[in-house]
Amino acid sequence: MSLKADFTQEFARNQWYAAGWSAEVGTRPVARRILDQPVVLFRMPDGTAGALEDQCPHRLAPLSLGECTDGGLRCGYHGMVFDQNGTCISIPGQDVIPPTAKTRSYPTIERFGLIWLWMGRNVADETRMPHVPGYGQPGWEILENGYQHHLANYRIEIENLMDPAHTTFLHKETIGNPAAKNIPVEVSKTKSGIKAYRWLQNIPPTPLDRESRDFGAGRVDRQIAFHFQLPATSFVDIAVIPTGAERNEETMNAGVRTFSYKFLTPETQTTTHFFWLHIRNFRVGDDEFNRTLTASLEKTFEEDNVMASAIQSEQERSGLRQRTSLAIDRAPMMALRMIDRLVEEDRVAEAT
């Protein structure tokens, strides 16, 4: 076998993508490339987030060089002002606004501390937004505003995130767990994606588990589940429950539980915005633990970046993607095929 690399693949556009943390966008506009489009994020006078193509229709000045003002975003070159629909509402020294004086706007939703953009031409569909259970609920601690710039196509990132097997080798100094490597991974479809998971059964709780919940003298079962949700969300769901307890949402939420989210947004064909969000139901309010955990997560994600970017470079050099296939490829391949189908849906929708 020999799979070709292809960096001309369309993105799934009629979807929500994280474009920036709410905290990033204050009184100054922010430039960001999203799905290879230049976008400017800004706030209207009432605080609503706006997102426009980062290009003034006059001389193509980036609107992100302008400023937030009464009525919208003002171009820094000749002062044309645009509202969050991309409509020009004033031109200095000129009363008539030509119909061509407009720029593309993107529907936005602000949720989970992030500004999300709908990048397609179809009507924005709020039901396609991801869910983050526990977010904003009492009893759950949130680490947010996490960001890394990864130098790889987002498909390489998704292959990495849906592949538990690499943790033993790539992350041997952080989350790698040699004990887990021989327990097979189950793969199943979910509502809008897949999960690859395994249960370590009837094992002693770790010291951290014991500190977080009273497991008595008993043993525990530990779930590690790698989720993929269309179009580009990944999360790891780790749950520790007493051995013998039923395995459901209720028991897992009563145990020790962690969700580690990565919202991937293609920047270009070869780079990815890697927004990460971590939520857990133990050690709530423990700032020192938060700092240690953040450092460990950042290190782990940077190890992924080093590997993914090296693979990106080698795919570009060789024109190949893969020369042999392993058993562990099943979940990653399923995830990529689901993306292919979304892209095909876009193509059909545009043709009609």
Place this chain on the structure above:
Amino acid sequence: MSLKADFTQEFARNQWYAAGWSAEVGTRPVARRILDQPVVLFRMPDGTAGALEDQCPHRLAPLSLGECTDGGLRCGYHGMVFDQNGTCISIPGQDVIPPTAKTRSYPTIERFGLIWLWMGRNVADETRMPHVPGYGQPGWEILENGYQHHLANYRIEIENLMDPAHTTFLHKETIGNPAAKNIPVEVSKTKSGIKAYRWLQNIPPTPLDRESRDFGAGRVDRQIAFHFQLPATSFVDIAVIPTGAERNEETMNAGVRTFSYKFLTPETQTTTHFFWLHIRNFRVGDDEFNRTLTASLEKTFEEDNVMASAIQSEQERSGLRQRTSLAIDRAPMMALRMIDRLVEEDRVAEAT
């Protein structure tokens, strides 16, 4: 409307372009890309400026890595010596000089503290040199040796320089003048270009005006004129005269007057040498004022560079140049059309 960007347009070659300040070229040769050609500037033993293609005909070593020597410019690799006509006059270890041992030379004129090159194949025409009234005359102060490297095609620079409307927004901290923005700009042809100008009438003189000339208790008229001269010179002519005085060269020179020159030389299709020269008839010999003014001019031109280079990048990315047209585009468009006609003249001349 939607204009395409085009970075394959020919330059107007049968013209004089500023290549470097005289003060830059001493005993060591200087490499400079001019109209996408590699050029070496140097001095002959008698001090005359020479300009050759920066390429030894032997192994293509840049002659700018060599040194000025008796007879001309000596290649730093094997010691071949070339005079200012590009003729090889000696080859170490070899008596016969092959006829192919020559390199292209460019006619030069040294004037206004600058070395000017004639870049075309036609006979150099000295009458096409720009004029700088007041240069070297008593009563006029000169700021020279100004240089910035701008990351944009020179046409984007010319659009910027012929467009008074942008100063209110892009230069709001330096030369921007909100009072001026509602006074219409007149556009007219000149001998070798165009000017866009307006007179602010019957206004009080500024404190600087009062310190420089005795306007008594009277009011003044202030001209701001943006000139373009083929192929790529821009200057702003600001004159303050007593209200009621006739508007001519004599009264303007008797008032407070400033010429702010920019000599643009295309380096490549996407970068421009920005030589600036400033001349005024007040505060002559005031070094502190010179320093303050230089800093303000440098800041203003760098603001232009930031905007022009952002537009350059966006034109390259999108393949577009403009998507809507405003009233203020008239003078810039006239300037660009005049350049187009020069390029067409070159084409016709070469075909004959």
Place this chain on the structure above:
Amino acid sequence: MSLKADFTQEFARNQWYAAGWSAEVGTRPVARRILDQPVVLFRMPDGTAGALEDQCPHRLAPLSLGECTDGGLRCGYHGMVFDQNGTCISIPGQDVIPPTAKTRSYPTIERFGLIWLWMGRNVADETRMPHVPGYGQPGWEILENGYQHHLANYRIEIENLMDPAHTTFLHKETIGNPAAKNIPVEVSKTKSGIKAYRWLQNIPPTPLDRESRDFGAGRVDRQIAFHFQLPATSFVDIAVIPTGAERNEETMNAGVRTFSYKFLTPETQTTTHFFWLHIRNFRVGDDEFNRTLTASLEKTFEEDNVMASAIQSEQERSGLRQRTSLAIDRAPMMALRMIDRLVEEDRVAEAT
């Protein structure tokens, strides 16, 4: 005349090329581009040097991000282990090794402190290895581990190294010798290359010569010979013998003698690994002299790099290689033609 530049020329592949100093490759693998191929150098558990294509056949991870382990080189992503033949010998979590799980290996020889790779598809031919007389013999001092990264195609480097005429100009502060420039250079073929040489006859020995050998009150003859050996070795052989002595290996080894080797290995079409090795039969064990000499050699080779990389850039810009030919071009042209013939041999061998 006008020769075109061509950076698509094939390399002579069925040859040995220096890939790295032995001292560079310890317990960690080393990534290096050789003849435009990504190669990883590593050591097997027994210390033998291995060289594989730096690409895991699974997801194309660079094997150089992995580690040396029992049995071979382990990929840092999913832990597949490869031996020095490129055969996968284990896959974590999977018993069956698919036949596609292999990567290309390169034959290696470790000699003269360097690891050499055979880059072709033919059977590796040890007789094609270069010779370094005196290496490892008593009475000879070695400077090794010399390396520079040169920004030019290796043919430009070879032209430089086979051309004694440039030293007067390019190296005027180090090895340039104006006295030599009018003595003609003889060029002759050798067993696997050519040499360009001249004898300075009946001259007084230098102070360094006198300190190194007892020439009495007599005069000396000094040979400077520039050798080229296929595919990409250059060395300068300098020998000082008493005037009147016969000129042969024995007398030259009894005199003051130096071999200055450069092993050139194409990295890409536009860059070259420049491994240098210096060996001499005088001032053996003189560390201070070694330091001075090393600094002088490094400076000289860097001057070559500056010139070669400028020529590389100008060849790329202009598409040309040479516009006029000089008498001194003879030896360089012979060397390049010999490389052309090797490339043609490869082509014929592959077609059969």
